[in-house]
Amino acid sequence: MKMWEGSTLFKLGLWLMVFLSLLIIPVTCYAVQDDEGNEEFYRFSNMFPKVEELAGTGAKLEQNRDQYLKKRGWEIGQSSYNPGGAYIGWGVGDIKLEPDDVKYAQARIMAFYRAFTEAKGDFILYQQQNISTKLVSEFFYDDFPEIEKELEDKEYWKERIDAFVEKAIDLGEAKLDALLKEFDVDLDNYTNANKIEKKKILHDAISQTTVIRALGSLAGVRVLANFENLNSVGVLIIHNERSEAIARQIAHGDVVSRNTSDVVKKTILEQLGDSFTSIEEYIPVYGVRVMEDETGEKVLVSFGQWAPAITNNTNSTISEARVKAARKIAQSNAIADLTNFINSTLVLESHEKIQESEDVNRIRMVERLEEIESYQIGEYSENIIKQYGNVQLQGITTIEKWSANDPNTGHVIVGHVAMWSPATRDAALGIITTTGEEILEGEIEYDDGVRESPALDHLDPTLQP
Numbered sequence: 001m002k003m004w005e006g007s008t009l010f011k012l013g014l015w016l017m018v019f020l021s022l023l024i025i026p027v028t029c030y031a032v033q034d035d036e037g038n039e040e041f042y043r044f045s046n047m048f049p050k051v052e053e054l055a056g057t058g059a060k061l062e063q064n065r066d067q068y069l070k071k072r073g074w075e076i077g078q079s080s081y082n083p084g085g086a087y088i089g090w091g092v093g094d095i096k097l098e099p100d101d102v103k104y105a106q107a108r109i110m111a112f113y114r115a116f117t118e119a120k121g122d123f124i125l126y127q128q129q130n131i132s133t134k135l136v137s138e139f140f141y142d143d144f145p146e147i148e149k150e151l152e153d154k155e156y157w158k159e160r161i162d163a164f165v166e167k168a169i170d171l172g173e174a175k176l177d178a179l180l181k182e183f184d185v186d187l188d189n190y191t192n193a194n195k196i197e198k199k200k201i202l203h204d205a206i207s208q209t210t211v212i213r214a215l216g217s218l219a220g221v222r223v224l225a226n227f228e229n230l231n232s233v234g235v236l237i238i239h240n241e242r243s244e245a246i247a248r249q250i251a252h253g254d255v256v257s258r259n260t261s262d263v264v265k266k267t268i269l270e271q272l273g274d275s276f277t278s279i280e281e282y283i284p285v286y287g288v289r290v291m292e293d294e295t296g297e298k299v300l301v302s303f304g305q306w307a308p309a310i311t312n313n314t315n316s317t318i319s320e321a322r323v324k325a326a327r328k329i330a331q332s333n334a335i336a337d338l339t340n341f342i343n344s345t346l347v348l349e350s351h352e353k354i355q356e357s358e359d360v361n362r363i364r365m366v367e368r369l370e371e372i373e374s375y376q377i378g379e380y381s382e383n384i385i386k387q388y389g390n391v392q393l394q395g396i397t398t399i400e401k402w403s404a405n406d407p408n409t410g411h412v413i414v415g416h417v418a419m420w421s422p423a424t425r426d427a428a429l430g431i432i433t434t435t436g437e438e439i440l441e442g443e444i445e446y447d448d449g450v451r452e453s454p455a456l457d458h459l460d461p462t463l464q465p
Contacts, residue, residue, distance in 0.1 A: 061227040061234040064450045065090065068225055068236070072457070078126070083463040086240035087126065088224065091119030091374070093233050105307030105411035109333075111233040112226065112286045114375065119237045120221060121378030124363070127214035132206070135182070136164050165202045169195065183209050211363045215381055219251070219345040220244035223287030226453040230408065235287075243462040246290060246298055251345035253422050267294045268301060268419055269399050275454050279404045282415050285453040288341045290460050298461060299421035300341060301399075304334025307413050323414065327401070330416040335396055338420050340382075343389030359383045395425035 069075060069088070078087040093114030097107040168179055180187055183205035190201055220243040224236040266274070268291055276282060285303045293299050306329035308322035359380040400417035457463045 060229055060450050061092065061232060064227050064452055065225075065234060065236065068227075068452065068455075078130075082238075082240070084240035084242045086238050086243075086463075087123060089119040089123045089126075089237045089239075091115040091117070091122065091235050091237070091378075093118065093235075095231055095233065099230055099409045102309045102311055103307075104409065105406060105413055106309065108228070108233060109286070109305060109307065111228075112235060115233050115235040116223065116237070116287065117378035117382060118373075118375040119235055119378070120218060120381060121374035121376065123221060123237065123239065124211075124214045124218070124377050124381060125374060127217045128210045131210045131213045135206070135210070138182075162203075165199050165206065168202050169198050208360065211360055215360070215363075215384065217244070218381060220247035221344070222289060222341065224457060225455070226284045226286060227450055228284055228452075229450045238463070240462065243290060246462060247341070247345050250298065250300065250422060251342045253425065268299065270294075271459055272400065272417070275456060275459065277454075279402050280407050281454050282402050282417075283404060283406055283413055285456075286337075288337050289456055290462055291456075292459070292461050293419075293421070293423075295423075297421055297423055299419055299424075300338055302334040302338045302341075302418045302420070303415065304330045304332070304337060304418070305413055305415040306330040306333060307411055310412060323403075323412070326412075326414045327416070330414050331398070331418070334416045334418040335393070338396065338418060339389070339391060339393055340385060342391050342393065343385045344381075346391060347385050347388045357384050357387065359387075393420055393425070395423075395427060396420045397424050 074082045074088060076088055076090055078085065082088055091114075093111035093116075095104070095108050095111045097104045101107070168176070171179060177187070179185075180190060183202070185201060185205045190198060193201060217239065221237055221239045222243070224238040226236075227234040271291065282303070283305070286305065288300055288302045291299055291301050306326040308319070308326040310319045310322050314322075362380050363377055397419045398416065399419050400415075402415045402417075404413055404415075405411070406413055
């Protein structure tokens with residue numbers, strides 16, 4: 001009996017020693033010494049990585065982004081401090097390859113498009129809430145006086161819409177008719193439904209209306225500035241009523257009113273020459289900008305680029321072929337961005353055309369699926385534009401071709417700058433080819449500092465006071 005008790009105590013003691021050692025190990029693993037050699041235990045700064053050191057989070061880019069905005073007195077989101085009360089949005093795309101990968105520069109370009117898509121998805125979500133708020137206020141202003149303050153709270157927003165539907169079915173006949181017309185609800189179908197069915201009809205109609213109107217708000221959304229390092233690319237987008245109006249005028253082929261002759265500016269190429277001090281400064285610039293040409297007309301300028309997968313060891317014949325192919329892709333990217341800018345205006349104005357789209361229904365599901373990401377919303381919107389957009393732009397003019405080694409990594413980048421306006425379309429100039437520049441050779445050196453696109457907002461007439 002005593003032997004059994006001794007054995008039990010021994011086992012209990014052994015188990016206790018193991019348990020205590022497990023408690024001690026995590027603490028001692030993070031022990032450090034101070035300047036006098038004394039050990040300090042359990043310092044949080046030694047347990048967790050610093051946010052700014054994490055790759056792909058965009059944290060390093062945000063400091064430069066904030067400096068850019070602060071310098072101009074602008075803010076993220078919709079603000080009276082922004083030009084014309086504009087909405088300014090932000091998106092980040094991870095670069096999914098390492099700098100020593102021959103296709104790294106291509107991954108960097110694709111990261112921009114992911115960031116742009118994410119920023120547009122956030123804008124659509126914001127517009128859904130904004131539009132819902134306005135619609136609710138229009139019909140139940142007294143019942144929802146606090147909704148403006150709660151706009152950023154998604155749960156509150158959903159509850160208010162549910163409450164809106166609950167109250168809507170009890171509206172008086174005149175106001176109910178106006179509401180059904182506002183949301184394009186079939187009166188006979190609604191009248192013959194029971195109470196549960198009426199709630200569903202109204203809820204679906206509100207969801208679809210807010211989604212379609214939010215998508216329509218993408219007209220005029222464009223890149224404001226870019227920021228990038230070795231791990232990620234960040235993009236600022238901007239949208240205000242003035243830029244949306246100009247986008248619609250341009251998309252419909254109307255010549256936007258020009259400035260008077262006393263404020264006529266230089267040609268687009270001359271303006272770019274004043275803004276870019278070197279060819280390398282074109283590297284962090286992507287997407288469409290609105291500018292004014294030498295006649296004062298509003299024009300669209302698109303910056304496209306691509307990177308051939310080549311090194312010094314690549315066969316010269318293969319290198320030449322890949323550079324040639326990269327030039328075509330850069331040109332295609334510039335033209336595609338112009339086309340998408342116009343299509344996003346024309347397609348999303350056609351509510352009847354897109355209301356049955358499967359992607360519209362997917363975006364509506366945001367109200368029920370919290371895990372859906374902004375990138376997915378942006379991707380759905382792009383699918384709709386690609387599906388229904390069929391614009392054929394004529395009169396696209398090439399105003400610049402460039403080639404450079406990326407000073408941060410050494411990769412070869414080739415770029416294409418294109419311009420389009422109703423005037424160039426009417427002139428039917430087509431695409432003008434120019435002689436390509438020689439590709440520079442250089443040693444690959446990696447610089448992980450954040451770089452940003454040269455400021456072009458001062459050239460955009462929609463951003464001026």
